[in-house]
Amino acid sequence: MSLWHQARRSARLNPSIIREILKVTEQPGVLSMAGGLPSAETFPVEAIRAACDAVLSQAPREALQYAASEGYGPLREWVARHLAGKGMTLGPDQVLITTGSQQGLDLIGKVMVDAGAPVAVETPTYLGALQAFNPCEPIYASLAGDADGPLPGSISALPHDAPGTRFAYLVPNFQNPTGRVIPEARRSALVAAAQAARIPLVEDNPYGDLWFDEPPPPPLASRWPEGVIYLGSFSKVLTPGLRLGYLVAPPALYPKLLQAKQAADLHTPGFNQRVVHEVIGNGFLDRHVPTIRKRYQSQCAAMADALALDMPEGTEWQRPKGGMFFWLRLPAGCDAMALLPKALAAGIAYVPGAAFYAQTPGHAADPRTLRLSFVTLSPEDIADGVATLGRVLREHLDGTRDEAP
């Protein structure tokens, strides 16, 4: 008998395949397109330094003391105003500051997901959401989709007898991993289908501000305020290392999420909340985020050019309209996981797409898919990295043909 008897849910906690891959790709000399990190070049270091000074001068005791679980009042008000600008209807009392939006996913799972309850996710979906929900032992329903996102019919088909599907988790803007944005018409149809089936939505929006030519359509939450939990983050527009995100919940659900937050870590660091509020006051993001968009857009263009030049025939991708990622489908006969060691040996890294599929009956991961990030390499390194990927793929395909009888 083991001394440390673990809970049943512990079997659903597993090492992240991405994490394991990233360990390998952090070797010097590897051109990594595997990361999900924003570019450190975009971090406003001097603004953060000035904000630290200001907070420690103006309110050191308040910033360093225990604080309210809901979050710092002025920051909650800022979030409410910011989201009202995106068309959402909400009050600051619906805003819960979280330790990164990853924590928001953890709290949602805790409050809403029983063991064996259905939770719907996109195909593929954000791996971190699966990790957050897994300890609650849901049964995943994998939503069928196309280039515009999940199909409304796949929402209608979900189990919705009480208690039914607890929620459908969607990343409408520049999704991780596929990069696709759900267009206006599909958003309307998805919300209508969810309303008809009475299936709540969890809308995760870490990338929405990283658009290139035009902003994405208004959030799902603006269309159905009482039926959507909305998650936002400062990680991609400011810095991830301060671990600052937020969720917006309907009043019916907010108190339980707040109590779960309090039980989880009492509150998100008050110092960090005040520093970020100090930075973003006075319209800072209106000046700062366009510089990130411009940078990422040129990196995206470099990757699009390189892919067009270097990918073997039969490779499929869509050029993203924002965000950080290309999603590739390799030609028949290519398995992205099996090819990764060859890619690493050639000095490049990516994430095999298989990591992003929920384990669910009837939906196998597509082994031909992979994710490439374009935000942490220079345009020159992107060109080199994609050329190397193309060479690895062509060598593999040539080898496959040689082996054929």
Added chain:
Amino acid sequence: MSLWHQARRSARLNPSIIREILKVTEQPGVLSMAGGLPSAETFPVEAIRAACDAVLSQAPREALQYAASEGYGPLREWVARHLAGKGMTLGPDQVLITTGSQQGLDLIGKVMVDAGAPVAVETPTYLGALQAFNPCEPIYASLAGDADGPLPGSISALPHDAPGTRFAYLVPNFQNPTGRVIPEARRSALVAAAQAARIPLVEDNPYGDLWFDEPPPPPLASRWPEGVIYLGSFSKVLTPGLRLGYLVAPPALYPKLLQAKQAADLHTPGFNQRVVHEVIGNGFLDRHVPTIRKRYQSQCAAMADALALDMPEGTEWQRPKGGMFFWLRLPAGCDAMALLPKALAAGIAYVPGAAFYAQTPGHAADPRTLRLSFVTLSPEDIADGVATLGRVLREHLDGTRDEAP
């Protein structure tokens, strides 16, 4: 049918009674002895400001980027050295940095506690631990104790057929709420009982460095490294607002706790970890913590004097040897919860002891108990506050006698 179907565990999430009380006690003019906050006078603001500058000068990109879920390497090494100095045997790879030690409790619950599983706690115990474990739906076993802590026989009597009691949660040093320290002989006996019954221990030590005349005996974890999870915190010796704690787990359990950590919030803010490491390097705590001890010791003495002067006959308490709290048992006929409105009307606040008892069959909360903090008021305010408490109690007791036939 409600749109938002909640998980069964959500029924175990509830507003904190302390939180509700603190809202009332934060009214201006109330002398509050209710808080569990450290004194903001002890926060090393200038050292933190200098550390922010240093981190943002030396490693801004690393500090502001995503980071490892385990925590910042040099901080983990510091923790391992610090705890080795307390007699523990451990490596840095057993240290997991958490978003406050509250998060450590959340992770332990996730990994170890199934619904309906027994978890043993002290009588009374730290309320935040109950809140952290509650969503996992344990059945609490309330350990019988005396002035030296839980009785070893109460550990031996716990259910220990496989899977049995998942762990016993103990706060050996200057416990919240009772202030008591478990002496050497009782520690040995408790560990021996736990080893014999094969019941792991969770040792929570936020207050251990706040001793007055002599340090507490070595940790339980130093006696049974493979059977104890140890939790520590920077909240009471530095500042709570940076939300920085840690746990030390046996190698058999560490990987699952790490995976739970990653799913919960990816990692604790890297900036905060580097700032604290910058502050505490070079022996800072060896100079800083004695100033906290001295301050709290004089406040403790003021409260001890005032209690001796002002409490009605029949009131019981022990003078703490460290930490932040007195635990009082009022004379027969006094209910601390019922008396709280009168106390607030008279301008003082405390926390009724009932908040600190696990709901468990066969152990009712003692309604005569209450907790007083001595660290956030000046000695003069402590004298005034305790005098007011004494007056409220005597008026109540006089009224009770008048009403008697």
